[in-house]
Amino acid sequence: MTSRERLLSVFNANEPDRTPITMFISDTDIVDGPPDCIIAPRTNDTIGDLIRFHEILNIDIMLRISTDVFEPIAFNLDSKDWENIWELSADEKHLSHRIVTPEAELKETFNLEGEQFHGDYSEDWMKLRNVRVESLIKNAKDLEIVKEYRPQVPAYDFSHIKATKSRLGERGIILPRVPSGVFNYAAGLMKLEELFTAPILEPALYTELMEFCANDVIKVGKKIAAAGGDVVRVIANIANSSMVGGEFYSEHILPYEKRYIDSLTSDGCKVLFHNCGQCAALLPVYRTMLDGQALESLSPPAAGGDVTDLKAARAALGDNVVMVGNFDQVHLLRSGTAEQVRNEAVRILKEVRGDSRFIFSTSDSIIPGTPKENVEALAEAGLEYVRASSA
Secondary structure (H helix, E strand, C coil), rough: CCCCHHHHHHHHHCCCCCCCCCCCCCCHHHHHHHHHHHHHCHHHHHHHHHHHHHHHHCEEEEEEEECCCCCCCCCCCECCCCEEEEEECCCCCCEEEEECCCEEEEEEEECEEEEEEEHHHCCHHHCCCCCEEECCCHHHHHHHHHHHHCCCCCCCCCCCHHHHEEEEEHEEEEEEEEECCCCHHHHCCCCHHHHHHHHHHHHHHHHHHHHHHHHHHHHHHHHHHHCCCEEEEEEEECCCCCCCCHHHHHHHCCCHHHHHHHHCCCCCCCCECCCCCCCCCHHHHHHHCCCCCCEEEECCCHHHHCCCCCHHHHHHHHHCCCCEEECCCCCHHHHHHHHHHHHHHHHHHHCCCCCCCCEECCCCCCCCCCCCCHHHHHHHHHHHHHHHHHH
């Protein structure tokens, strides 16, 4: 099988010739630099470098690409009724963002200490979402203002997805990123502790906010899903099993995420749901929500997750959810020996041997400072084992 055929077989519940071996790496990782240990020197061709990383290691290519959609969607645009004002504090430790409308101002604040940004602060929403200390929506009136004056969602151009897919050919599959999961998206508008308590304390506001967020991500997500990718990536790591239990998730989050996922898959596209690893208590919920789709990263505790037994995870998820993971790239890959890396790769693959809906991968992006020999050992050990097992 080609790499593309192998990966699609796993996603489509067919039998692959062997377990796919890959690593979690995206176009933004290439820009940030950690994969330099394999592809240095980098070129100006980010997609080419991303492909080259996989080809040097001879691993299966899951090409994770961006789509340049600011979140919250269209909030960064200006109109006659919506003016963005960004102000950096004198000590450059804090950034304030004010949105001026005919009725009132909305404001959010960010703590910049110790953070590195990609270009202009105001454009790096992925970094800003992690350092927000004051959120735009504080009450029902703020949400009314957003719904009344937020600029129209632009007509995005996602033609690069089809072009990249054509460029990659049979060497792998394309995984464009769609807007974040509904709860993640809502967390970009409301302070997190208030968002978690809103279903109980302010249920009407919570419902209205989640409906607004669901409509936003579905509108743009469906356009990306229809643009030619094989699998779309949904980042939904905030409502994980360290934050919520299965009952809370089922009642207050599942209906919105399921609607989003169903909208993305309605025309045949597959979904890779990125939970960031802490998911053990939510696996029975994911079994329903992700039926026929995929879950990553099922991270072990050393990598920030809570999955210690992949066979138990499979039993909880059932046979119709693809599992992607779960090698520790945080500590073992970065700080272990090449022999330790090889041994752990083989241990994981032995544990899941015979599971035709498993993709072996690092749990998340490669950490800066990871030794070249460890990355090579991971790829070599994985490939050696699955090739010998399938012979």
